[in-house]
Amino acid sequence: xxxxxxxxxxxxxxxxxxxxxxxxxxxxxxxxxxxxxxxxxxxxxxxxxxxxxxxxxxxxxxxxxxxxxxxxxxxxxxxxxxxxxxxxxxxxxxxxxxxxxxxxxxxxxxxxxxxxxxxxxxxxxxxxxxxxxxxxxxxxxxxxxxxxxxxxxxxxxxxxxxxxxxxxxxxxxxxxxxxxxxxxxxxxxxxxxxxxxxxxxxxxxxxxxxxxxxxxxxxxxxxxxxxxxxxxxxxxxxxxxxxxxxxxxxxxxxxxxxxxxx
Amino acid sequence: xxxxxxxxxxxxxxxxxxxxxxxxxxxxxxxxxxxxxxxxxxxxxxxxxxxxxxxxxxxxxxxxxxxxxxxxxxxxxxxxxxxxxxxxxxxxxxxxxxxxxxxxxxxxxxxxxxxxxxxxxxxxxxxxxxxxxxxxxxxxxxxxxxxxxxxxxxxxxxxxxxxxxxxxxxxxxxxxxxxxxxxxxxxxxxxxxxxxxxxxxxxxxxxxxxxxxxxxxxxxxxxxxxxxxxxxxxxxxxx
Numbered sequence: 001x002x003x004x005x006x007x008x009x010x011x012x013x014x015x016x017x018x019x020x021x022x023x024x025x026x027x028x029x030x031x032x033x034x035x036x037x038x039x040x041x042x043x044x045x046x047x048x049x050x051x052x053x054x055x056x057x058x059x060x061x062x063x064x065x066x067x068x069x070x071x072x073x074x075x076x077x078x079x080x081x082x083x084x085x086x087x088x089x090x091x092x093x094x095x096x097x098x099x100x101x102x103x104x105x106x107x108x109x110x111x112x113x114x115x116x117x118x119x120x121x122x123x124x125x126x127x128x129x130x131x132x133x134x135x136x137x138x139x140x141x142x143x144x145x146x147x148x149x150x151x152x153x154x155x156x157x158x159x160x161x162x163x164x165x166x167x168x169x170x171x172x173x174x175x176x177x178x179x180x181x182x183x184x185x186x187x188x189x190x191x192x193x194x195x196x197x198x199x200x201x202x203x204x205x206x207x208x209x210x211x212x213x214x215x216x217x218x219x220x221x222x223x224x225x226x227x228x229x230x231x232x233x234x235x236x237x238x239x240x241x242x243x244x245x246x247x248x249x250x251x252x253x254x255x256x257x258x259x260x261x262x
Numbered sequence: 263x264x265x266x267x268x269x270x271x272x273x274x275x276x277x278x279x280x281x282x283x284x285x286x287x288x289x290x291x292x293x294x295x296x297x298x299x300x301x302x303x304x305x306x307x308x309x310x311x312x313x314x315x316x317x318x319x320x321x322x323x324x325x326x327x328x329x330x331x332x333x334x335x336x337x338x339x340x341x342x343x344x345x346x347x348x349x350x351x352x353x354x355x356x357x358x359x360x361x362x363x364x365x366x367x368x369x370x371x372x373x374x375x376x377x378x379x380x381x382x383x384x385x386x387x388x389x390x391x392x393x394x395x396x397x398x399x400x401x402x403x404x405x406x407x408x409x410x411x412x413x414x415x416x417x418x419x420x421x422x423x424x425x426x427x428x429x430x431x432x433x434x435x436x437x438x439x440x441x442x443x444x445x446x447x448x449x450x451x452x453x454x455x456x457x458x459x460x461x462x463x464x465x466x467x468x469x470x471x472x473x474x475x476x477x478x479x480x481x482x483x484x485x486x487x488x489x490x491x492x493x494x495x496x497x498x499x500x501x
Contacts (some may be wrong), residue, residue: 004413011289069286100395
C-alpha cells in the first residue's frame with residue numbers, strides 16, 4: 001500500500017512540474033524568439049511480484065507474470081524548435097531568423113551565447129548589441145552619422161554614410177547551428193548556451209548549409225500556442241487531482257486494515 | 263470456518279496489488295506512449311481460483327496494448343505510431359521495443375530518445391548529416407527518413423504475433439519474452455509531428471479504484487465478523 005502512495009506521489013509531483021513548465025511558457029507569450037518547453041515523462045522501474053511462467057495455482061502457469069510499476073519521472077525538458085510567427089514591426093534594427101540558426105552574442109566574460117531574439121540596438125560606442133546590451137559576436141560597428149541601416153537575407157549589414165551615394169558594408173551577421181538544439185541550456189535573458197548534449201556549433205552565412213535567412217524589420221514571436229498550453233494545464237490539474245484521490249482511497253483501505261485488530 | 267481466513271487474506275493481497283497497479287496507471291496518465299496495466303489478471307485472482315478452467319487462464323494480458331490517442335505538436339521528431347508496431351531502441355542490454363514518441367538528435371547526429379537510447383534503422387542507427395537541420399527532416403508514413411529529397415535512412419518498426427508475451431522494461435519499453443520474437447510490421451504507419459498519449463483512461467481507473475476500495479472494505483468486514491464469531495464460540499466452550 002505504502003509503495004502505491006509513493007507512485008501516486010510521483011504522479012502528483014510530475015503534474016506539478018508540468019504546471020511549472022506551462023506557467024513558464026505562458027509567461028513568455030510576448031518574448032521574441034522564445035521557444036516552448038515540454039516535459040518528457042517516463043515510467044519508473046517495475047517490481048516483479050510474479051515472474052512470467054510462475055505457478056499461479058496447481059498446474060496453471062502465469063503467462064506473463066505480474067509487474068507493478070513505481071510511478072513516473074520527468075526524464076527531460078524538451079525545448080521545441082518550431083518556427084514562431086513573424087511579426088512585421090517596421091523597425092530597421094529588428095531582424096527575425098526564418099529557419100534554423102542562432103545569432104551569436106559575446107558575454108562580458110568572453111563566453112558565447114546563442115539567441116533567436118533579433119531585437120537589436122546600437123550602443124553609445126556604436127557597437128551592434130542585443131536589447132540587454134551584449135555585443136554581437138560578429139562585432140559590427142555602426143558609425144554615428146550612418147542612416148538607413150540595411151540587413152540583407154544573408155546577414156550583410158550596410159548603411160548610408162553622408163558623403164557617398166552608395167551604401168557601405170559594415171560587416172555580416174553570421175548564424176550558428178547545432179545538431180541538437182534541444183540540448184542547449186537556458187541561461188536567462190532569452191539566451192542559450194552550448195552543452196555536451198547540444199554538440200558544437202557550426203557557424204556559417206545565413207542561407208547556406210542548412211542555416212535560415214534573416215528578415216529585416218520583422219521579429220519572430222514565440223512558438224507557444226496558448227490553446228495547447230491551456231489544454232495541457234487542464235489535463236495536469238485533473239491528473240494531479242486523480243492521483244491525490246488514489247492516495248485517499250488507499251488511505252481508507254489502510255485505515256480499514258488497521259481497525260481490523262481493534 | 264477456518265478455511266475462510268486464508269481465502270480472504272489472499273483476496274485482500276490481490277486487491278492491494280490491484281490498487282498499486284491502478285496507482286501506477288494514474289501516475290502515468292500523462293506519459294507519452296505508456297501502456298496501462300490491465301485489470302484482467304487481478305479479476306482472475308480475486309474472483310477466479312483453482313476451479314477456473316485451465317484454457318481460460320492461458321491468455322490473460324497483463325498489459326493493455328490498445329492505441330493511445332494522438333496529439334498534434336508539429337515537432338519534426340515527434341513520431342506517433344498508429345497500428346500494432348513498435349520502434350526498436352538499441353541499448354547495451356539488447357533491443358528494447360517502445361511506443362514512446364519523443365525523439366531528438368544526439369550531439370553525434372544520431373536519432374535518439376530522451377534518455378539517449380539510439381533508434382534502430384535498417385542497418386544501424388539513423389544518422390542525420392551535419393548540414394541538415396531537424397526542421398528539414400521528413401519522415402514518411404512507412405518510416406523512411408528523407409531531407410530535401412535525399413534519403414537518410416529507414417526506421418525499423420516491428421510487431422509481435424503475441425503481445426501478451428512482452429515483458430516490461432525500463433522507462434516505457436518492452437522486452438521480448440520467451441515465446442515471441444519481432445517481425446517487420448506490415449500495417450503500422452508513422453505520423454510525423456504527433457505524440458501518442460498514454461492509453462490510461464482516468465474514468466476507468468477511478469471506477470476500478472472505487473470497486474477495489476469497496477471490495478477491500480467488504481473483505482475486511484467479513485474477516486471481522488468471522489473473528490467475532492470465533493471469539494463467541496471460544497467463550498461458549500470455555501464457559
